[in-house]
Amino acid sequence: MNIKQRLEGCLIAGAIGDALGFRYENIDYVLNVGFDFNWAVSDDTQLTLATCEAIGDDIEIRPEKVAERFLNWYNSGKLIGLGSSTLKALRELQVGGHWAIVGRSGEYAGGNGAAMRIAPLAFKKYATRLKIKDICTITHRNDEAYCGALAIYYAIKASIIEAWTGDNNLIDFVVEKIPDTRVRDRLIEMGKLKDLSISEIGKIYKSTGYVVDSVPLAIFAAQKINESDFKTIITDLIKLGGDTDTVCSMFGQITGTLKGVDMIPVEFIEKFNYLDIAPLVYEMVDKWKE
Ligand SMILES: [Mg+2]
Secondary structure, eight states, X not given: OOHHXXXXXXXXXXXXXXXXXHHTTTOOOOOOOOOOSOOOOOHHHHHHHHHHHHHTTOSSOOHHHHHHHHHHHHHTTOOOSOOHHHXXXXXXXXXXXXXXXXXXXXXXXXXXXXXXXXXGGGGSTXXXXXXXXXXXXXXXXOHHHHXXXXXXXXXXXXXXXXXXXXXXXXXXXXXXXXXXXXXXHHHHHHHHTTTSOHHHHHHHSOOOSBHHHHHHHHHHHHTTTTTSOHHHHHHHXXXXXXXXXXHHHHHHHHHHHHHOGGGSOHHHXXXXXXXXXXXXXXXXXXXXXX
C-alpha cells in the first residue's frame, strides 16, 4: 500500500468511526447499536481535515497555517461538538490571539482535542516532536494532551512503516516512544491486560473526554483488528459509552492506516460517500505531499 492509500484509509475509517460514535456520544448502556441513521461527522473529522488542508501541499508544517485553517472552519459555522479547550482557543484566535498562547493550559486542558486531530502529521516526512507539540499547543497546552497526541502519532506511524502488522504488539511500540506520563502509565497497564475483550477492559477503565482514558483505549482496540473486524470493534466501543466519537475515530484512523479502505464494509463506504466532507477527503488524499 502506498502512502496515499494509507492516508485514505486513515481519513475515511476515522470519519466513519466519528460518524457512528457521534450518534451515541455520552449515552451509557447502549444495548442495540444500529448504523442506519443520518450520518454526520463532528469536530474530530473536521479539525483533522482542517489540519490536512494546512499541511497537505507543503513540505513544512506551519502551526500558524493550521491555526488559520481551524479559525476558517470555525468562522464558517460548520464545526460540531467542540470541546471547551478548543472552543476557548478558537474564540481567542478570532479576536487576533497568537496560536502559541491561545490554547488552554492547566489540568483542565487534558482533553482529547489534540490527539483526535493529529493523525495527518504521521503522513509527513518531517514532523519533528517540536512540530507535533506546536500543533497540539494551538488548543491544548498540557503534557497529557500532547503525549496522547504523540501516542496516536506513533500508533499511526507504526502502521505506515509496518512496525505494527496487526499481529504484534502496538502498545509496546508506542510506550517506548512517549515520555513518562499518565497516558503512558495507562498504556502499560492496558498492555498487561491485552487478552481482555473490549467490554472487559471497559469495566476497568471508563471511556471519558480525558485523554488518559480515551487514547490508550483506542490503541487497545486497534490491537484487536486481526482477531475481530472494524464493524464489531466499533460496536463494542460504542457500548462502552463516554466519548465514543473520538475513541471510534482514533481507532478508525489507526486501523485504516494499517489496512486501507478494504477493511471497511461496503455499505459503510457508500454512506461515507454521501457525507458533505467526502469530496474534501478525496481531494486531500489526491493533493497530499509527504
Ligand atoms: Mg467529536
